[in-house]
Amino acid sequence: MMEKRTDAIYPGALPCACANLRRAARAVTQLYDQELRPTGLEPTQFTLLMALNATGEVTQGKLGQRLVIDSTTLTRSLAPLRARGWISSRRGQDRRERLWRLTSAGRRELERAQPYWERAQRRLRKALGQDEWSSLQEVLVRVTRATDEA
Amino acid sequence: MMEKRTDAIYPGALPCACANLRRAARAVTQLYDQELRPTGLEPTQFTLLMALNATGEVTQGKLGQRLVIDSTTLTRSLAPLRARGWISSRRGQDRRERLWRLTSAGRRELERAQPYWERAQRRLRKALGQDEWSSLQEVLVRVTRATDEA
DNA sequence: CCACTATAGATGTATATACATACATATGAG
């Protein structure tokens, strides 16, 4: 179990932007993971269900672009969700493509998990304050876009 | 290989702060990984060398607190660095503890890799602009701290 | 139609990461 960090080293800025970002991602992932625990969903799995719910049927490649996940990584990340019947796929007109969509069981699962996710969101937003929360979201989108132009 | 995202879906904000953060971390990690490739170091490995250089000799637990990495995760993440002779460890007064430090070979390795890391830093800073770069670093530190209080 | 080349995804392999649990050592109540 991760120890509370408060009483020892209070994480200061790291000189490396990548290290800073990864560290924050670990910290926040742990918070969301904790809240989502009762649902049995990993944060990543919840994100995939939510993304498919938002996009509707979408190819593996486009889903990867939206989430900045290598499309070959998705081959494996999506497999357990399919195994549980929450998503399904079919071949597209272009038979190389795989089109994914949420099943109705998947939609129900997403709805079941949503309150736990909302609790995580509220918990972080409250600890951060509304202003920081907003600027976090904005700067993250800009960073994500910037890497594409860099 | 990750595809350029520009010409298809331009990553918009995700409703989930955790998903946003993880996505940005993936994007930025790929940029740093690309620049660090010639050195043979993974971004995480570079971060560990840099952190040990900054702290001097430190226990595994404290190192984990600083980087928000579970200390048992470090058991495995540090192993390859020790195998290559860049770090070494000894037992502390408290014999349960393991104290880690950079070797002189490790310091040389860090110096060798530094220019590549700096290239990555410059590349991201340039794409982001100085203001966004600064606010990124600040908000990330606050988020990391907030999870400890949340 | 045919040979090239390009693209979508699958598979092999490796690192990063956490949690549950196990083990060794420390520490405090008596």
Next chain:
DNA sequence: CTCATATGTATGTATATACATCTATAGTGG
């Protein structure tokens, strides 16, 4: 001092993640 409990790390197991490479399919110039 001695036992009960707490703490630091190691190990078993699982997910997340990427890249290199492979295969199947698509698109293109002749």
